[in-house]
Amino acid sequence: MAITTSPSTTSKGALGHGLDGYGIDNVRALPHYTPTPADITISNRLPNDKKKILFKNVNVFDSTGADIYPGDVLIENEHIQKVGKFEFTPDADTLVIDGHGKKTLMSGLxxxxxxxxxxxxxxxxxxxxxxxxxxxxxxxxxxxxxxxxxxxxxxxxxxxxxxxxxxxxxxxxxxxxxxxxxxxxxxxxxxxxxxxxxxxxxxxxxxxxxxxxxxxxxxxxxxxxxxxxxxxxxxxxxxxxxxxxxxxxxxxxxxxxxxxxxxxxxxxxxxxxxxxxxxxxxxxxxxxxxxxxxxxxxxxxxxxxxxxxxxxxxxxxxxxxxxxxxxxxxxxxxxxxxxxxxxxxxKAMKEMHKRGIRVLxxxxxxxxxxxxxxxARDLAHFVDLFGYTPKESLLAATALGGEMMGYPDVLGRVQPGYYADVILVDGNPLEDITVFQETSNLHTIVINGHVHKNVTIG
Ligand SMILES: [Zn+2]
Missing domain, CATH: 3.20.20.140 (Metal-dependent hydrolases)
Structure with missing residues (x-):
């Protein structure tokens, strides 16, 4: 896995540290590299965990880039099965959590x-x-x-x-x-x-x-x-x-x-x-x-x-x-x-944001x-200091997380086939990005299909 060894002639700067003469041509010549996927599996489900969880009447932030939309989300064992509008009749092995149209379901951060x-x-x-x-x-x-x-x-x-x-x-x-x-x-x-x-x-x-x-x-x-x-x-x-x-x-x-x-x-x-x-x-x-x-x-x-x-x-x-x-x-x-x-x-982060560099x-x-x-202060900093929209901040905190962890197809989104790592948040985080800073605003936390926290609505 050789990395470019000789200086190119494109570099303008002299930064020392053996960098003189090394420039963007050396970066372009870097060998393609994809890390081996790390083990991210967990065995946390308990024998008395329900097999299915139905989140109904929730607003879904699915981290695909779509706006928040009303719908339901069905989890089965460790994975998300269905998202959006679908027919499903809960059985005895289903935990039903009703968002009453007022809570947002999204990926964990x-x-x-x-x-x-x-x-x-x-x-x-x-x-x-x-x-x-x-x-x-x-x-x-x-x-x-x-x-x-x-x-x-x-x-x-x-x-x-x-x-x-x-x-x-x-x-x-x-x-x-x-x-x-x-x-x-x-x-x-x-x-x-x-x-x-x-x-x-x-x-x-x-x-x-x-x-x-x-x-x-x-x-x-x-x-x-x-x-x-x-x-x-x-x-x-x-x-x-x-x-x-x-x-x-x-x-x-x-x-x-x-x-x-x-x-x-x-x-x-x-x-x-x-x-x-x-x-x-x-x-x-x-x-x-x-x-x-x-x-x-x-x-x-x-x-x-x-x-x-x-x-x-x-x-x-x-x-x-x-x-x-x-x-x-x-x-x-x-x-x-x-x-x-x-x-x-x-200023550097604003520039990276503009250039489409993935900042998390x-x-x-x-x-x-x-x-x-x-x-969760970080989510507000992205909006307040780096010029991100609240939606972009949430995408960086979820979908980009899946990419960084090396599992863009199973982590960081609310989509069928993804791991059931989701949170149900009071209100609309796009209107108040600070909502995550108080754990009392986190109504439900599920990881790997196991309910870590669920506050019963009175
Ligand atoms: Zn550190």
Whole structure:
């Protein structure tokens, strides 16, 4: 699976990091790559679960791009059977849920950048201050919290300890604990001196060490490899525009992961780091705040194979006073560069939206000022900050989620044959995109045909 090795002559910029001379021709020459589908099955149905669920008199947001329409939805075992107008007489083995024409049935949501093992710590290093036993419990609790908030898809973007994501994914898979369908991740891989949080990172310098780190993590059984390629202005000294990977290191990590059918996601804030991702075929680019024009052209060229997730809520909360109780004032945030980054990132996301690059919500929940349970703020950010319509925001949170998880034909839509991962929401989310921020507005949550939550209408 060779990745282009020689510079082309089209590049205008000089970003360092071995990038000189590499341009859009190198991106065009990237070999086609499709990851091996990860295991997303769950066995959570209980013996006394009804075989069928009929949602009647609901408004359906089916995530095909269609407007919301009135209808019924029939679920049988793990899958959606029928959607729209159809004849069906419920039998004793059918649970009937009536939306009275006032509730919206839609796919469960995705968090495109999930840290199940982040423990709502008030400090960066606090993520690993727990003994492993307590940490497992925290991780299990966040998996449940995601589902309680209507999230049925989580794309793992690093785990605080090597096996936390894996163990929790397995527990969800076997029905031991409730949680979303998950792609698991290990720790972040970074280079010496390049770890924003050393305790959750694995160091690797040079191509051979990268290959070894990726091989070790894959041997544990994870789905995603996470590279931490830049600093972050939330850190006191490691700025977001510093880049800690070379082209050779990035290429080695991606080649190794892709050789095994895995996905690579990367913490990449600087222009150079996003360029490295584009040149090597990193599948999921996180943040991408400082992508310059030439890099943006490369991302557009790759728009059918890459995903971007800005995870804007965390820096935003750091700027607007949310982190004051934890020692980060808006003034400090501005001095460190966070305010500027949020501004630049919003412009970049608007540009990506215009160019049809797939941008997904979610990210970096699990710190004290962006705690678990507040995930749905992202849906409003897409509308308020990136110029998305509410419908586009919901499509990014559902249908694009199915694509990112690698299952566009069974995840992220309310259509016959799709997994029965659906939520019944009060009112019309297209009129109020903040509706998901209160779990009391989530009337029913079904995953894999199993009712996780259902509030009886009085
Ligand atoms: Zn993150």
């Amino acid at each position: 995705i968090d495109a950048h999930t840290h199940l093992s982040w423990n709502d710590s008030p400090t960066l290093d606090g993520l690993t201050s727990l003994p492993i036993e307590e940490h497992v419990l925290h991780t299990a609790r966040s998996a449940r919290t995601y589902l309680d908030c209507g999230y049925t898809m989580c794309f793992g973007a690093a785990s605080a300890q090597p096996r936390l994501d894996l163990v929790i994914k397995q527990a969800i898979k076997t029905g031991m604990i409730p949680g979303p369908r998950t792609l698991s991740s290990c720790q972040e891989i970074t280079t010496t001196g390049g770890a924003i949080i050393p305790s959750i990172s694995k160091m690797a310098d040079g191509a051979d060490a990268m290959r070894q780190a990726v091989r070790e993590f894959i041997s544990l059984g994870i789905d995603n490899i996470k590279l931490s390629m830049t600093g972050d202005y939330v850190h006191e000294t490691m700025g977001a525009e510093e880049t800690y990977y070379t082209l050779n290191e990035t290429r080695a990590a991606v080649e190794e992961a892709h050789g095994r059918g895995k996905r690579v996601c990367a913490h990449a804030r600087s222009a150079a780091s996003v360029r490295l991702c584009a040149l090597t075929g990193v599948d999921v680019i996180y943040h991408a705040s400082f992508a310059d024009d030439e890099t943006m052209d490369m991302l557009e060229e790759l728009k059918d194979r890459i995903f971007v997730a800005p995870a804007i809520n965390f820096p935003l909360e750091s700027c607007n006073g949310g982190a004051i109780p934890f020692g980060l004032t808006p003034d400090m945030a501005a001095k460190r560069g966070l305010v500027r980054e949020v501004d630049v990132a919003c 919500p979610g990210g970096d929940y699990g710190f004290a000022w962006a705690p678990h349970g507040t995930y």
